[in-house]
Amino acid sequence: xxxxxxxxxxxxxxxxxxxxxxxxxxxxxxxxxxxxxxxxxxxxxxxxxxxxxxxxxxxxxxxxxxxxxxxxxxxxxxxxxxxxxxxxxxxxxxxxxxxxxxxxxxxxxxxxxxxxxxxxxxxxxxxxxxxxxxxxxxxxxxxxxxxxxxxxxxxxxxxxxxxxxxxxxxxxxxxxxxxxxxxxxxxxxxxxxxxxxxxxxxxxxxxxxxxxxxxxxxxxxxxxxxxxxxxxxxxxxxxxxxxxxxxxxxxxxxxxxxxxxxxxxxxxxxxxxxxxxxxxxxxxxxxxxxxxxxxxxxxxxxxxxxxxxxxxxxxxxxxxxxxxxxxxxxxxxxxxxxxxxxxxxxxxxxxxxxxxxxxxxxxxxxxxxxxxxxxxxxxxxxxxxxxxxxxxxxxxxxxxxxxxxxxxxxxxxxxxxxxxxxxxxxxxxxxxxxxxxxxxxxxxxxxxxxxxxxxxxxxx
Numbered sequence: 001x002x003x004x005x006x007x008x009x010x011x012x013x014x015x016x017x018x019x020x021x022x023x024x025x026x027x028x029x030x031x032x033x034x035x036x037x038x039x040x041x042x043x044x045x046x047x048x049x050x051x052x053x054x055x056x057x058x059x060x061x062x063x064x065x066x067x068x069x070x071x072x073x074x075x076x077x078x079x080x081x082x083x084x085x086x087x088x089x090x091x092x093x094x095x096x097x098x099x100x101x102x103x104x105x106x107x108x109x110x111x112x113x114x115x116x117x118x119x120x121x122x123x124x125x126x127x128x129x130x131x132x133x134x135x136x137x138x139x140x141x142x143x144x145x146x147x148x149x150x151x152x153x154x155x156x157x158x159x160x161x162x163x164x165x166x167x168x169x170x171x172x173x174x175x176x177x178x179x180x181x182x183x184x185x186x187x188x189x190x191x192x193x194x195x196x197x198x199x200x201x202x203x204x205x206x207x208x209x210x211x212x213x214x215x216x217x218x219x220x221x222x223x224x225x226x227x228x229x230x231x232x233x234x235x236x237x238x239x240x241x242x243x244x245x246x247x248x249x250x251x252x253x254x255x256x257x258x259x260x261x262x263x264x265x266x267x268x269x270x271x272x273x274x275x276x277x278x279x280x281x282x283x284x285x286x287x288x289x290x291x292x293x294x295x296x297x298x299x300x301x302x303x304x305x306x307x308x309x310x311x312x313x314x315x316x317x318x319x320x321x322x323x324x325x326x327x328x329x330x331x332x333x334x335x336x337x338x339x340x341x342x343x344x345x346x347x348x349x350x351x352x353x354x355x356x357x358x359x360x361x362x363x364x365x366x367x368x369x370x371x372x373x374x375x376x377x378x379x380x381x382x383x384x385x386x387x388x389x390x391x392x393x394x395x396x397x398x399x400x401x402x403x404x405x406x407x408x409x410x411x412x413x414x415x416x417x418x419x420x421x422x423x424x425x426x427x428x429x430x431x432x433x434x435x436x437x438x439x440x441x442x443x444x445x446x447x448x449x450x451x452x453x454x455x456x457x458x459x460x
Contacts (some may be wrong), residue, residue, distance in 0.1 A: 019114045019121075023104045024097055027125040030356065031093035031134045036365035038372050039085035039401050040136045041394050043363070044312040048137035049371075049397030052077070052085050053404045059217040063224065063238040067209035068146075068176035069139045084405040088137040096134035096141035100125040102148040103322050106155070107329050115345040116336070120329025122352035127267035127325065128359045129318050135365045139178050143319035146174030147181055151322055154187035155290065164195050165202040172206015179238075180304065180316055186296040190289075210236050220427040222419065231424075240422075247309040256306045263314055267321065268328050269358075272351045275331030276324055282334050294323045374454075375402040379409045381457040386448040387413045388457070389440065395452050415440045 039048055047062065054061035055073040076091040077084055104121035108114065124130060133140040153167035171188075174181040191199055213236070214226045224235040234240075248256060265273050283291045298320050305316040332348045375398045382388050390396040396416040402408040413433055419425040420440050430436050433443055441449050450459040 015114045016108050019104055019108065019117050020101055022118060023100050023121045023125070026122065027097040027100050028093065030126070031097060031131070034131075034360070034364040034366055035086075035093055035135050036089050036368050037086060038083045038369065039398060040089070040365055040368050041371050041398075042365055042368055043132035043136050044315050045136035045138060046392075046394035047397060048085060048088070049394075049399075049401035051137050051139070052088055053397070053400040055088065056084055056405045057217070059221045060213060060223055060226075060235075063234075063240050064179055064236045065210070065213050065223075066139045066177055067213050068173050069142045069178075071209060072142060085137055085401065089135060092136060092138060092141045093134045095145045096130055097125065099130070099141065099144045099148045099322060102145065102152060103325055103329075106148070106152040106326070109152070109156070112329060112333055113342075113345060116329050116333050116348070119332055119345065119348035119351065120325055122349070123268055123272060123328050123355070124321055124325035126352045126355040126359070127321055128355070128363060129263070129267055129315065130321050131359065132363050133315070133318050135363065140315060140318035143174060143178035143181060144321065146170060146177055147184060147319040148322040150174055150181070150184050151187060151294075151326070154184070154293075157190075161195075161198050164191070164198045165205075168199040168202020168204075169206040170202075172203040173209075174206070174319075175203075176207055176209040178319060180301060181319060183301040183304065183320070184297050186293045186300070189293055220424055220431060222425050222428045224422075224424045225427070244309045244313075245304070246307040248307045248313075249309075253306070260302060260306055260314060263317070264324070266359075267324070267355075269351055269354055272328050275335065275351075276327045277331070278334055279327035279329070279331030283330070287330075291327070294326065298323045371398050375399055375408075378452050378457050379412065382409065382412050382450055382452075383448045383459065385411045386450050386459070387415055387440065387443045388450050388452055389415050389417055390452045391417045392454075395454075399452070413443055415443065 036042065036045075039045075039052065041048075050061045051066075051070075051073065053059075054070060055077040058074075061070065073088055073091060076087050079087045079090070081087070082090070100121040103124050104117045107117035107120050112120075130141065130144060133144075150167070150171045153163075153170055158164055158167065171181065171184060174184070188199060214232060219225055219227055224231050226232040226235055268276060280291045280295060301317060301320045305313050307313075308316065328351070332345060336342060336345045371394075374395075378388070378395075378399070379402060388399065390399065396414065396419070399412075399414045403410060403412070403414065413429075415429065416425070417440075429440075429443065435443055437443055443449075448459055450457050
């Protein structure tokens with residue numbers, strides 16, 4: 001009898017390892033085949049140039065700073081392969097793959113069969129929103145990884161001070177990657193009494209990277225001055241972007257809600273969404289409260305993304321996709337149990353396979369050189385020692401990347417027209433150029449002032 005139990009346990013461990021290993025290998029292989037070769041503007045990746053430049057130079061990126069992501073980026077940027085942007089693209093791919101592995105582990109811990117865990121993890125990995133962010137330099141897949149870890153920790157509800165504290169630290173670090181992970185608070189409903197202060201202490205420890213940002217770099221910096229509390233608070237709360245939050249005009253809400261619904265269907269296919277709804281609807285007993293907590297968390301994040309008045313706001317849902325993929329797998333498990341046919345679970349693999357084939361061409365970036373071709377053309381057309389004025393984030397950040405990460409055309413002074421209104425940015429340019437001026441047209445000391453646009457450079 002003991003030998004039978006030992007063999008069963010060994011088989012279980014082998015099956016768990018096989019699932020985890022399969023998810024990691026398959027997902028990373030797909031991501032590496034479709035990874036952008038350098039800086040990319042695709043998939044809402046305009047901020048990538050700022051993030052890479054900040055990692056190379058050691059200064060801060062745009063608010064709120066994403067300090068824990070930047071700490072990981074500082075390690076990834078030291079890899080010996082590829083360009084600086086490719087290294088941070090790789091970081092995004094690894095974190096997205098790790099997110100899928102965490103979901104597989106969570107499903108296995110919940111007693112789901114290995115095949116169900118495999119379907120759930122691959123469905124998450126090939127959801128186009130997560131996949132798209134895994135191929136470029138952005139913070140969202142790292143946020144998704146810590147979101148999935150928070151989900152697993154919160155659902156397991158450790159009943160020791162250390163376990164609750166570690167869960168709080170993980171959640172806090174997630175918010176130090178992207179503050180929207182605050183919407184995961186419903187996952188912790190039910191934490192009361194002596195456990196709540198322990199959780200709060202853990203979160204505060206996880207948020208410490210925001211405090212440590214004041215030690216980074218030499219001041220002034222483009223995005224703010226963190227040496228005073230007022231400047232630090234304005235930066236970490238992203239005061240610069242408050243005007244976008246819940247600012248979508250009411251007349252545009254129906255269209256954005258429709259876009260949200262279409263986006264959800266695209267993530268898991270129509271059949272996958274039906275399984276998701278079934279998993280939520282037919283959750284037995286204690287699972288109903290779990291369905292409620294995850295549903296409220298995803299709903300809160302969705303309201304924020306829908307109401308944020310930018311065209312790319314739905315990308316904010318990326319860190320929360322694990323909450324929905326969990327219920328796709330649970331819906332599949334319910335269907336298999338209802339039918340009594342265990343082999344049906346393998347048909348579930350059609351869902352991630354369909355997503356893989358459906359979205360491959362649209363997401364594949366392995367030949368995406370658009371950003372590089374743009375900055376090479378612009379810098380080749382710009383006269384020596386000119387002031388080059390930009391009017392779009394993508395253009396500004398691409399030129400920062402070309403200059404600061406690749407060392408191209410250091411004689412050119414890049415000026416972002418919109419950032420010029422910020423005192424910290426003007427102070428930064430004073431330090432860079434050694435010139436104190438009231439108008440950026442005078443930065444060139446009477447030299448050439450050119451304007452960069454989508455089609456090239458114009459020098460009046």
